[in-house]
Amino acid sequence: MKKKLNKGQEKFLLSLFGPQDVLFQREELLIYGTDASKEFAWPYAVVRPSKVEQIVELLKWADREGVPIIPRARATNVVGACVPVHGGIIVSTLKLNRILDIDEVDFVAEVEPGVVTAHLQQEVRKKGLFYPPDPASVNISTIGGNISQNAGGLSAVKYGVTKDYVLGMDVVLAGGRILSLGGRIRKDVVGLDLKSLMVGSEGTLGFFTHFTLKLLPLPESSVSILVGFPSLDELVFNAIALLKKGLIPSAMEFMDSGVIKCIKEIYPLDVSSKVDSLLLLKFDGNKRDIKYCVNELDKIFNDSSAIFWEKGVDPEKENELWEVRRMINPASHRLGDNKIALDICVPRSKIPYIVRVSKQIGEKYSVIVLCFGHLGDGNIHVNIMYSGGENQIGAIEVKKEILRHTIQVGGTISGEHGVGILKMDFMETQVGVHAKKIMKKIKKIFDPNNIMNPGKAY
């Protein structure tokens, strides 16, 4: 690690944050060089602000000195968005973690970036309200991180993704100016939509310090259903049939044959060998709607090729059905110590094709490929499992080929994880040279000296 801060710079950080909240020692810095992507680069220092004023002063100074700034909450992203590839100062948002207001009339919450998403959900639920975005990391990731990556989740098929719930935000720009965008208003067509530009910008445009989030009334009831099909084509056909009928689930997950096989290794999943693919659905709403929904689903699946379907109408049974989905991650690690986790998104009609192609590519390189995910959005989690170095080279080739096919069918290389550093190579192939240039120019307007999370996303 080359030391990149001089004594004067260190002194500045100490005076701004105090010795307890500035780190320079390698042993303390180590974890801040990585995230759930497992990539690593050394930061120069870590600071832990507890006030917005500190961030303003820091960004004034960093812009002047040309020191990179990397916002970091709990670093659960899997694309290396928090890895300081150009060095710089990691700014931890963990101490900016207050829920400032939950308004039962405006249906909004005002929060700081370090609030854990599940904690916000619990608090709003106490008031009969609902914050729907639910990425898999909902218990451990933060609102700030979710907004930076525009996180999706299971419920996106009905409720949309994180960006659909951001009504307003405060952003500190490089140089220290605070930009206040939006607010408690639900509609706003004045000027360009800079707030939406910020969501999913992976920390490259500014430092988020405050959010106003949209809330919904809490659904009264729910039902979950696990359905087994003889093929993925049949599963997709029937899933689209129920969407056409106006039955919009709050979660619509699928699991392919490989996933079923590996879950069976660690969990008593009692399904016949004829079942090739599983569809897991959840519907929420008022009790009358749920009752209607259950009747309609029975009709649809009775007339379909479904091999079985099992309903969970009480929370305990629902939880049991969803346990199958939760088993995917631990079960997958039986197939390899490491994995490359892709989150491609394709038009729904292309799901069977892309799953088939992904598996064929895996076979070509002798690597196991598992496919599951958010069928309703066409958002597929492709897990490329590998162990050891030789296997890793094959896995990387598999990743490249799958991403190429994804782009060819009109899909995206990332539906919800973001680009970070791990998908940068494919960014231009998807969006084109011109769009990428425009993105770079936009960044230059907000951050002329390129200090905000440089080397990421685009």
Added chain:
Amino acid sequence: MHRFDFSITTCLLCGKCLDVCPVFNGTYIEEFSPRAKAFLLNKLNEIPLDLVKVKDILGKCVGCGRCGSVCPQNIDLVSMLSQIRASNPTLKKWAYSKAVEHLPGISRLLLHSLDTLDIIPFFKKYEGVWRIFSDQKQLNILKVQIRKPIEKREKAVIFSGCIGRYLKDSWSIKAHKIARLYFEVCEDMDWACCGYPFFFAGQLDKAKGNFEKNYNLWKKLHMPKIIVFCATCYFALKKQSRLIPDESKRKRWLDSIILLSDLFVGLKEYIHIDLHIKEFVLHKPCHMSDLSFDRLRSFFNTLNIKFSLNTNCCGFGGCTRVENPELCDMLGKSIWDKVGRDSVIVSGCSGCVLQFALTNPMSRSYHWLDLIDFI
């Protein structure tokens, strides 16, 4: 200074441990999180690091084991830290181990001649607490009236743990009374410590020696049931079964260990309530299984007693309590701040009860055994 001779390569850095780690959630300091410790251990042999600073970070752990319970890779960080401590002894941990080892003698000092506490600064620091803790009145809100034995009699023996044996003999007396309803209870044995304090402090030989002593006593008594009322003792006795090579004996040992609260909840039809406290906080010890805790919770629910739950770790910390008392004090105090400093906290682990007393000396910190009274 020894180098550490292993690393954790299986950690996915997913961060699931962040949600449950009391040290991380109490400090918001990421380098103290289990994920950070696992990464530090992983990089030790790759990157030149100052081992004193590394040990300082690794020492910020209270040994609750919650990270292991949610880890998708089943990484048992507590056991790894124990091995590291074993290979890098320090004076403070030695003193702590000696303190646990000599608790019978120390408890006499604590309770009867507080002037001599200067020899162990840790105990001196909390000198006022010990007598309050030991002399605290029991709550006696659950009046147990039994007319006849409930089940057919098997042999059993009570394992009181160090705190129950030397500082709170009232718990042992009540445990005997409950156990006698189900079993033919043998006389108390000269048990050694359950071993968990030694294990976490890296005194692995002592932990093993204690286990062997306890295992031999059990065999000498013809393998009776062992009734335990401290969740951590229960956890430790079960965990040490891996030291028994013979599979059938290991199974017998595991089957013989019973948590007293699992028995007690079956007595609800014999209980009358004499409620002179408004409500209490039922604390979930980290080392009590969800199933046992749910049984205790449903038991109080069916009695219609008003209580709230605390599922955050008490932060007792074993040898970390001696090495980083400020950290453990802060974690304990944060629970009192959350539930209210005038609250009554009830736990099923002797260590938690002591920790709550240490962090709020004027408080009302109780074992659930303190709630009951035989009439």
